[in-house]
Amino acid sequence: MSNIAPQKYGLHLLRSGHRGSQRTSPRLVTANEQRRLRFLSYGSSRLGRLDSKRIIITGGAQGIGESIVRKFASEGASITSMDLNDSVGARVAAEATKAGPGKVSYLSVDVSSKESVTKAFVEATQKMGGLDVMVNVAGVQKNALAHDPPLDVLERVTKVNIWGTIFTNATAFTLMKESGKGGAIINFGSEAGLTAERDNSVYGMSKGAVHTWTRSVAREWGLSNVRVNAVLPYVATPMYYRYRDALSPEELKNHEQLLKEFPLGGNLGDPTRDLAPVLVFLASDDSHWMTGQLFPVDGGHVAVR
Numbered sequence: 001m002s003n004i005a006p007q008k009y010g011l012h013l014l015r016s017g018h019r020g021s022q023r024t025s026p027r028l029v030t031a032n033e034q035r036r037l038r039f040l041s042y043g044s045s046r047l048g049r050l051d052s053k054r055i056i057i058t059g060g061a062q063g064i065g066e067s068i069v070r071k072f073a074s075e076g077a078s079i080t081s082m083d084l085n086d087s088v089g090a091r092v093a094a095e096a097t098k099a100g101p102g103k104v105s106y107l108s109v110d111v112s113s114k115e116s117v118t119k120a121f122v123e124a125t126q127k128m129g130g131l132d133v134m135v136n137v138a139g140v141q142k143n144a145l146a147h148d149p150p151l152d153v154l155e156r157v158t159k160v161n162i163w164g165t166i167f168t169n170a171t172a173f174t175l176m177k178e179s180g181k182g183g184a185i186i187n188f189g190s191e192a193g194l195t196a197e198r199d200n201s202v203y204g205m206s207k208g209a210v211h212t213w214t215r216s217v218a219r220e221w222g223l224s225n226v227r228v229n230a231v232l233p234y235v236a237t238p239m240y241y242r243y244r245d246a247l248s249p250e251e252l253k254n255h256e257q258l259l260k261e262f263p264l265g266g267n268l269g270d271p272t273r274d275l276a277p278v279l280v281f282l283a284s285d286d287s288h289w290m291t292g293q294l295f296p297v298d299g300g301h302v303a304v305r
């Protein structure tokens with residue numbers, strides 16, 4: 001083997017067992033074997049699917065955002081997690097960094113404030129050396145009667161879910177466009193924005209706005225190579241349990257019947273097992289030809305309703 005010219009025969013010199021300054025004997029592997037090794041390590045901690053990605057995740061302290069922070073860190077990303085809940089957000093970031101191989105920093109943000117978003121996003125982008133992906137998970141849900149919604153609920157839901165989407169998206173787009181490299185933005189819609197849920201019209205209206213916004217800016221920003229998609233989840237999180245706790249006994253009975261009718265599993269999904277892998281795909285270059293899409297990740301619920 002030592003007489004074979006590596007370039008001529010498509011062979012590449014790999015050093016196996018390389019550990020810092022300690023090196024064992026180099027060995028030759030074929031280009032095919034290299035590809036096979038790369039394939040086998042795909043998805044493992046050795047070669048993360050988000051290795052070179054610099055990512056902002058809002059709402060990273062709990063629920064879906066927390067799952068995505070931990071999953072993206074396990075795929076090698078550089079992440080800045082942001083939330084209003086600073087103590088929990090910072091703890092999750094530290095734990096995700098410890099688990100590695102990615103790194104997670106934490107910054108406080110209120111997505112409903114333009115000043116807060118601009119400050120946090122610029123600081124995060126400077127620290128990470130750029131911005132490739134922004135996942136806006138932060139959101140609030142409150143039940144309200146359509147004919148008399150409390151003004152504080154109307155204001156909070158509208159500002160966090162609609163204004164928050166606009167501020168985070170517009171700031172991320174500006175930073176991505178300035179870099180000249182483009183990027184990916186992922187929003188959080190809801191089946192409540194597609195279907196008609198009793199006592200949930202304010203929240204549903206806000207998520208319907210997220211859907212329309214996502215498709216509109218995908219059209220506008222595609223020219224700058226910035227992709228914008230939205231995920232419509234249905235998974236068990238603190239938000240879901242708060243929603244469930246607010247149901248009357250009769251509504252709860254109907255809701256439980258609805259869950260039984262979910263085509264996959266007859267129940268809600270789990271954010272880490274069922275949702276986070278879809279986010280990895282949308283954040284990675286594997287989805288580079290997809291924009292303006294609304295992806296229900298809900299066990300088939302809205303598709304067959």
Ligand SMILES: NC(=O)c1ccc[n+]([C@@H]2O[C@H](COP(=O)([O-])OP(=O)(O)OC[C@H]3O[C@@H](n4cnc5c(N)ncnc54)[C@H](O)[C@@H]3O)[C@@H](O)[C@H]2O)c1
Pocket residue numbers: 058059060061062063064065082083084085109110111112137138139140141160164188189190191232233234235236237238239240
């Ligand atoms: N759980 C579901 O099944 C479900 C269904 C449809 C849509 N969604 C959407 O998915 C997203 C995440 O939901 P979840 O279930 O994880 O909710 P959650 O309430 O469990 O977590 C939301 C996180 O967002 C943070 N947050 C709220 N307001 C904020 C603000 N102004 N600025 C910064 N952070 C803020 C909270 O502190 C919290 O950490 C939301 O946009 C929600 O509307 C969830």
